[in-house]
Amino acid sequence: MEKVKNLIIGFGKGGKTLAKTLAAKGEEVVVVERSDQMYGGTCINIACLPSKRLIIESTKGTEFSHAVAGKNEMTAFLRDKNYHMLADEDSVTVLDGEARFVSDHVVEVTKADGQKVQFEGERIFINTGAEPVVLPIKGLKESKNVLDSTKAMDETKLPKELVILGAGYIGLEFAGMFARYGSKVTVLDLHTDFIPREDTDVSELVFKDMTKAGVNFELGVNVKEVKDVSDHVEVVYEKEGVEVTLKADKILAATGRKPRTAKLGLENTAIKVDERGAIVVDDQLHTTVPNVWALGDVKGGLQFTYISLDDFRIIKDELFGTGKRRVSDRVVVPYSVFIEPPLSKVGLNEKEAKAKGIEYRLFKLPVAAIPKARVLQETQGIFKILVAKDSDAILGATIYAAESHELINLLALAMKAELPYTLLRDQIYTHPTMSEALNDVLK
Template identity: 55%
Template sequence: MERKAVKNLIIGFGKAGKTLAKSLARKGEAVAIVEQSPRMYGGTCINIGCIPSKSLIVNGQKGEKFADAALQKVNLVEKLNRKNYHMIADEPTATVIDGKARFLSDHEVEISREGQPAMLVEAERIFINTGARAILPSILGMSECKNLVTSTGLMDLQKRPDHLVIIGSGYIGLEFSSMFLSYGSRVTVIDSHRTFLPRQDRDIAARVKKDLEEAGAVFKLGYEINGVFDRDEKSILNITFDGQAEEVEADKILLATGRKPNISGLGLENTSVKIGEDGHILVNEKLETSAKNIWALGDVHGGPQFTYTSLDDYRIIESQLYGDKGRTLDNRGELASSVFITPTLSNVGLTETEAQAQRKNYRLFRLEATAIPKSAVLKQSKGLLKALVDPETEEILGATLYAEDSHEVINILSLAMKAKLPYTMIRDHIFTHPTMSEALNDLFSNANEVKK
């Protein structure tokens, strides 16, 4: 077996891992990064997640044909994949190893390589960055169903399905619903939960559901899926609602039931790394695991599964190893998030429902998207903007923006919250015109009474 000793070993080519590898190499340190699939150079985001899905979403909104949009997506991903590989491989002190990593002990990792002998790597420092994978529910007939795919398989399609059935009405399911509706597919969403978007305020959730239904989506909430089987070229789902059975025929079935930390086959049982009950690697505020000089970065340690939080994990490691050690998970602050439906749904901080549950006093600000001049220009006036402000400190407690370009505007509020700015600074700020961001002037001028 080939043996290799290296100061830094990174397992997984995701956002945090690749950024750390580049930084270490630039410092002249020896670093090896292991990736089990050449398709995944650069991680989930650029290859099978954010970038390809947003490319398809944007081109669908532009009215492009699905086959053309799929080809553009492939070309974009291939370009980014190559760029990310060379970003690391071209560094003199960095090595990219294709293979599957498995711990033999805390600092010994065996790497299985297709067509080559296994390699044993001994590393002083190890960073686990293996990401997350789709949760596959136990459904009768699922493993035999030829039309059942995860989000990865769905984005590999070259022909749009006439009827797409999505299992799961979470954020992933809704993004794909909106995407394929824009290409002309019929979309049916099935979920065993009866409450739609349970983490959102009921007025926001109702708007989102109504708008998707008007675009053509059919929601079957509170339905149980008893099994799935193939019939000719189609697939059939057997579902029940309150004991009443029915069948739904689909060209493709998307499993959008969430993602979980990807630790399968990693051999963590051979280490002193501790695992949480839900399968994530336990870390402290510095991203240190229970094993000395082993860290976990990105989705694999649980928490919000976003590319930008993975990037911040890199910043925490950089701060702890080479900086002032001040950056930690504990001082990360509120994270903004966006769901790329049409229009986009974005959140930061508390929703009104959460504020009420926590018995917080707040001043509520509301603005209909129809009141925003840029909405009229964009011919997209659907939506509602809400913000909560602490009546004593005048700081922003949270916001929900369901409106066009909210994925851009929400970052302004996230930064204001981080800086503890009073909402009046946003209210009175001079924004360019016509823009969606200037809607914040009107939003924060439109207050209701203090809620107690």
């Protein structure tokens, strides 16, 4: 057994950034990654960056196989860069293998050749991410024509007919993308409400625009079976008591992700997990075992790479700073859904404010009224900003518009700094830009 100062399980955003920081402090670090195709983590290899690359290429009219080839070239470059960022450090060892806890501070790593090596970690950081949820639908797991979000981005032949299971944000991103490449896309979802987290007027606009773009939605359906039939796959679902069989080339299961903890051997430790398998942590990301932390998707909660990065900041502050940073400090967190146009949100929307009994002023503007939107020829969408009724504090914003993924960070910064909405209203912006719409929407 080898004793090590810092053992990091998983090469994701939080883990790799922590490893680099520890190495800069001259500390010994062992980073265990189960696959040499995952150096750098989920985001750069199978999620954020490759999916957004394909989405952007779809808006340019790039042929699908060429877009996939370009995506693969990009991820290979980033994967190699991330590997050398750590492996070239004198105090860092990158080890390929499957990690499994033997006891609270002892981890056994099984390499690809079957060789096993054990490490006793003075500090252990779990950063294993998340994995797709497979719903218990008859035939789904066995079908050779079912893709998850990772496999969908590695297809070299565009599916002529694609069925997507799940109308969540990931499902919507892929639906819009494949429709623009030329697939006939049908999205099936159990729920009758479309993106229910959003305000009704926003969700109705998104539904209308995606339908116009060629995406067919079947909501309130119960998928009963998936069957491979010679050169295609069939999906059997029930809607309002009527059974329907839908033929497709491929099925994309976009039904969520769960923390990747099943093979970690946590049953051999005192590390607690919740009912979804997420590692339980406190406000500084400590697990229920001393000197063992969890960061990123594996601890549950928001599954964003920037949350994993902020997890790193909390741990770094504890180890080398004031120790004041907390998970509970994270009250202003924006998100973007990369449909066309992007949908972005931070803070409260109307639906949430009403549910909390918070009184507000609503500032609203159709995107068609924005000059830059006319220049871009992307006039669909809406700006909605909530301001407190009895003060100038910004409560939240929803922007369904071109470049909203950039704009939302401006709103989030203003909220974090507790700036009055009037500052954004009266700011001098460059022209023509989407940000100058804040002059008009906040009048």
